[in-house]
Amino acid sequence: MTSRILVKCTSELVPGNPVQRDTEMANIICMHEWDRDFDGHSDTLSSLGQYAVDRVRCYFLLDSGQVEYKDPRITVYSWDGNQLNQRPLSPSVIAYLNNIPFRPPRTSDAGLSDDEFLAAHGEEEFGNLLLQRIEQKKRWGYRLLPVELGFLEKHPQLA
Structure with a gap:
């Protein structure tokens, strides 16, 4: 069976490390639906919202099944911190999901490395990039990389 599952929640209600x-x-979705953990080979997960930051509305879209399948079963849930609660499937959700490819291919384009960015844009732009990255990581509670700590x-x- 090919399935598309949309879950709406507030970020701090999702258990585990932010x-x-x-x-x-x-894993919660897959356990609820199929009594198994998420499998990156047959499942694809997309998210909308900064789930690593508390008090943010987030959406998780899990696609499972054959990529070439054109009409997956769509289920919508909300997560209350303890369980998935099924919600009605509205025409607006269907229209929105029709614009998102089923199991979109993963991209491996990670952009430029720090060294490549520095060579292409110079010291000043690289400093601006690092500063933006540091501010964002501090806001989200992420650990800084050695290059950022060195900066x-x-x-x-600027600290």
Whole structure:
């Protein structure tokens, strides 16, 4: 059976480490539907919303089944922190999901490495990039990379 499952929740209601909430929700969905964990070979998970930050509305879309299948079964749930509660399937949700390909292919385009960005854009732009990355990671509670920590050591006024 080919399925498309949409879950709406508030980020802090998803259990586990905030950075891994997407994986936790994928496992919750798969356990509820098929009594198994998420399988990256037959399932695809997409998310909308900053699930690693508390008090943010998030959506998780899990597609499971054959990629070439054109008419998956659609189920909508809300997550209350303890269980998935089935919600009605509205025409607006159907219309929205029709614009998202079923099991879209994963992209491996990670962009430029830090060294490539520095070579292409120069020291000043690279510093701006690092500063934006540091601010965002601090906001989300993520750990800083060594290159980011080194940047702050060189520029203590920005810490």
